[in-house]
Amino acid sequence: MKISVQAEQFDMGAETNAFIAAQNGMGAIVTFSGIVRDLADNPMRYMEIEHYPGMTEKAIGEIVKEAVSRWSLGDACVIHRYGHLHVGEPIMMVATSAPHRVDAFEAAEFLMDYLKSRAPFWKKEVTQNDANWVDAKNEDEEALNRW
C-alpha cells in the first residue's frame, strides 16, 4: 500500500512495473495517470500545485482504506505531486490490483473521484500573462454520489 506525496517527477512505467512485481495471485491491474494539459487558449508556463502537508497524507490514507474495505483488492498505490509541473508531465497516478477486473476498475475510479475533491490539493495555471486557480467542477463533486 504505497502512498507518496512528492515534488519529484516519477516514471509511470517504472512505478507500474514495481507495483505489478509486488503482486501475488492478482489477475487484474488497473492504473490511472493524470498528465498536465496545456490550456486551449493560452500556452501555460507551468502548473503550480499547492497542498496541505500532513492532511494530504491523512486524507489519501483514509480514501485508500475505504477502497480496500469496499472492494476485494490485493493492493493499491497513490502517487501525487505538488509544486512546479510542466505540460506533459505526470501529475499523479493510482494503481489497483484485484483477483478480478471489476474490482480493480471500480476501486481505481473511486480513488480518482475522491482524490479529485477530497484530497487537499489546489492547482494553479500560470501563463505568460496571468495565473489562475483552477475551479472545482460540479461534475467532480457529483461523481462522489455514485459511491
Place this chain on the structure above:
Amino acid sequence: MKISVQAEQFDMGAETNAFIAAQNGMGAIVTFSGIVRDLADNPMRYMEIEHYPGMTEKAIGEIVKEAVSRWSLGDACVIHRYGHLHVGEPIMMVATSAPHRVDAFEAAEFLMDYLKSRAPFWKKEVTQNDANWVDAKNEDEEALNRW
C-alpha cells in the same frame, strides 16, 4: 492506435511509457493488464492460449473502432498474447487516453468487456495431471449488456 496479437512477452511499464509519450493534449491515461493467476487447488504448469489468426486482429480492430466512436479518446492500445504463458506473466493489456478521466475509464472497461467475450481467444490451464479449457462465465457475457 496500436493493436498487437503476439506470442512474445511484453513489458507493461515500457508499453505504458511508450503509449503516454505518443499522446498530445490528453489529461487522462488508463491501463488495464491481465496477469496469469495460479489455480487455487492445483499448481498450473502453464496456460495455453489459442486464437484464430486473422479473425483476432479483425475482431479487436472493430472493438477498438467502436470504443473510439463512443467516447472522446485520444488513442487506444490493445496487446494480447497467445501460446504458452506462465504464472505471473502478463496476458494482455489495454490503454486509453482521453482529455478527461471518465472517457478513459469507460472506454478501457468497454474494451476489456468485449475482448473477454468477443475476441477469438481460448484459454487452457495445464497442470501436472490434466488440462482444462477455461469456461466462459455468464457474468462476462452479461457485462456486455451495460454498453
Place this chain on the structure above:
Amino acid sequence: MIKVMYFAWVRERIGEASESIETEAATVSELIEELRCKEPRYNMAFSDLSALRVAVDQTLTDFDCPLADAKEVAFFPPMTGG
C-alpha cells in the same frame, strides 16, 4: 469448397484444426447436419449447440447464417480472452 475450422475443445474432439469440405449446405445449420452424419467424432463435437459459437468469414454470427459465397466457417466454444 468451404474451409471449415475448429478451435479449442472442438478442434480436440474432431481431431483436426481445419479441412476443406465440398458442400451444398445453404446455412450453417445444414452444414452442421452434414458434418454430424460424417463420423461419430463430429456428431459428438456438435451434440450441444448451445456450447458452440460460429464465425462465417471471420465474423461472429448465428446458426441460421446463409453460406452463399462463404469461404471460411469456424466452430468454437464461447471465447475466453482478456
Place this chain on the structure above:
Amino acid sequence: MIKVMYFAWVRERIGEASESIETEAATVSELIEELRCKEPRYNMAFSDLSALRVAVDQTLTDFDCPLADAKEVAFFPPMTGG
C-alpha cells in the same frame, strides 16, 4: 491559541499561510466572524462562504464544527487534486 491556516486563493487574499490566534470562538462560524472584523482583507476572503471549505485538525468538516480542543483550523477553496 489556535493555528489558523490558509491555502490557495484564501492564502493569497489574506497574505499569509498561517497564524496563531487567541480566540474564545466556540465554533468555526464564530472564528470566521472574529476574523472578518479584524481587517478588510479577512472580510474579503470570507465574503462568500459557499466558495470555502474548512478542515479542523486536518479533517474536512463544516462551519458548525465546535472548536473545543481544536489545535489547527484550515480554510481553503474546494479541492482540485487528481
